[in-house]
Amino acid sequence: MESESHGPLLTALRERIEDLAVKxxxxxxxxxxxxxxxxxxxxxxxxxxxxxxxxxxxxxFTVLGAVVLYFLKKIVMLNLPWIGGFIAEIVRVVQLKVGP
Incomplete structure (x- = not known):
């Protein structure tokens, strides 16, 4: 009688082991x-x-830096009063470091 009560438990355990093997x-x-x-x-x-x-x-990083510099140059062209001067200085410093 005791082995019959373990039947479903063994079946569930076997299925669980097979599931773990597949995983x-x-x-x-x-x-x-x-x-x-x-x-x-x-x-x-x-x-x-x-x-x-x-x-x-x-x-x-090189591509991102080039895109940022491109947009900074475009903002300088808009001649915004205090932003344009600041960005122009940044672009000038970068161009001096990079060279001609």
Whole structure:
């Protein structure tokens, strides 16, 4: 009689274990553990990721700075009294640092 009461419990436990197995496969846990076992490959992948992030930040900041300077020049052309002089000074300093 006691084994019959455990039947639904065992079935639920089996379904839960199968569900966990599927979720672990989706997480690619085996590949991650394999990567942790090879520290040189892990360092290589992290190095490449760091270089890509650094280049992306540099390019993005350059583009953003160019866009900001472009709009600052346009605001100077509007001849706003005190804003125009301030922005003109900023643009002049940047152009002196960058060169001709």
């Amino acid at each position: 672990m496969e989706k997480m690619k846990l085996a590949e991650y553990v394999e990567l942790l076992g090879n520290p040189w490959r892990l360092m290589y992948i992290n190095l490449l990721a760091g270089l890509a992030r650094g280049v992306g930040i540099a390019v993005g």
